[in-house]
Amino acid sequence: MAAQQREAGPRKKGERTRDRIRLAAVELLNEVGYRQMKVADVCDRAGITPPVLYLYFDNKLALTTDVLREFLHRFITAPAEGSGATAYQAIYQANHRWVALARANAGLMRCLLELSGDEPAFARLFTAASDDWYRRITDSVVRRFPAAGRDRPAIELSVHALGGMIDDLTRKLFAGMPSEATRLVATVAPTDEALAHFLSVLWYRALYGSDPPDADAVAPRLAAAAAGAQPTRARRSR
Numbered sequence: 030m031a032a033q034q035r036e037a038g039p040r041k042k043g044e045r046t047r048d049r050i051r052l053a054a055v056e057l058l059n060e061v062g063y064r065q066m067k068v069a070d071v072c073d074r075a076g077i078t079p080p081v082l083y084l085y086f087d088n089k090l091a092l093t094t095d096v097l098r099e100f101l102h103r104f105i106t107a108p109a110e111g112s113g114a115t116a117y118q119a120i121y122q123a124n125h126r127w128v129a130l131a132r133a134n135a136g137l138m139r140c141l142l143e144l145s146g147d148e149p150a151f152a153r154l155f156t157a158a159s160d161d162w163y164r165r166i167t168d169s170v171v172r173r174f175p176a177a178g179r180d181r182p183a184i185e186l187s188v189h190a191l192g193g194m195i196d197d198l199t200r201k202l203f204a205g206m207p208s209e210a211t212r213l214v215a216t217v218a219p220t221d222e223a224l225a226h227f228l229s230v231l232w233y234r235a236l237y238g239s240d241p242p243d244a245d246a247v248a249p250r251l252a253a254a255a256a257g258a259q260p261t262r263a264r265r266s267r
Contacts, residue, residue, distance in 0.1 A: 046075075046077065046081065046085070047085045049075040049076065049077070050071065050075045050077065050082055050085055050086070050092065051092070051095065051096050052075070053071045053072075053074035053075035054066070054071050054092050054093065054096050055096050055100075055137070056074060057070055057071060057074060058093065058096065058097075058136060058137055058140045059134060059135075059136030059137050059140075060136060061136075062136060062139055062140055062143060063089075063093055063140045063143045063144055063147075064143060066089065066093075067089075068082060068088075068089050071089075071092070090148070093140070093144060094144070094148070094151060097137070097140060097141060097144060097151070098154065100134070100137050100141070101141065101154070101155060101158050102158070103130075104127075104130050104131075104134075105158045105159065105161070105162045115241075115243050116169075116170075116173055116233065116236075116237060116241070117229060117233050117241030117242075117243055118243070119169055120229045120232045120233055120236075121225055121226060121229040123166070124195070124225040124228045124229050124232070125221060125222060125225035127195065127199070127225075128199075128221045128224050128225050128228075129221050131199045131202070131203040131204075132202075132203055132221060135203040135204065135205075138199065138200075138203050138204045139204045139205050141155065142200065142204055159192065159196075162192070163185060163188045163189050163192055164185070166188045166192075167181060167184050167185040167188050170184055170188075170236055171184065184236070187235055187236060188236075191231070191232050191235055191236075194228075194231075195228065198210060198214075198228075202214060229241070
């Protein structure tokens with residue numbers, strides 16, 4: 030967000046003030062979370078007074094919802110696939126982006142969960158954004174294998190199930206829910222690239238019924254970091 034503001038060029042004073050408020054909120058949400066963040070702290074960080082903040086946002090919830098809605102949009106809306114991307118490459122790119130963003134914004138991930146639990150309207154927004162992401166994944170599968178369109182509901186349900194796996198693992202790793210999964214990931218797939226690779230192979234097997242033929246070519250740096258994942262990758266789906 031800070032980089033985007035710097036690149037935006039000259040803007041009106043009101044726009045700059047609103048941006049400072051939003052950036053301060055993002056920083057504090059990432060540091061202390063929604064429940065611990067105070068309006069006074071946002072004002073101090075942004076260099077304004079509370080009356081100025083209330084010119085732009087009705088309350089802390091309105092401010093938090095505003096910045097998390099943008100974060101959610103950026104988090105779930107993946108860049109378009111390259112024209113030459115294979116099925117595995119597309120899956121790997123999406124999973125790597127998800128893992129990297131989750132790790133870099135662990136505090137905001139916790140806030141997404143908090144606000145989704147506290148505010149039904151935001152929970153519905155979160156669900157709708159996830160459902161849209163699942164539909165785009167399904168579209169990608171059907172585009173590569175048009176005959177699979179006859180089984181689209183089954184494919185889309187599979188994508189929902191796989192997405193639920195990613196959501197649960199993300200919560201355990203990056204949203205303050207330590208578990209045995211944390212130790213296992215540190216052993217089997219200790220880097221973002223290795224974890225994205227491990228997850229992408231599972232996705233590919235579930236969706237296409239075999240191991241991806243180009244997996245090693247897509248992520249050549251994984252040879253050492255993902256040594257623990259190689260035995261799993263070598264087994265063929267039945």
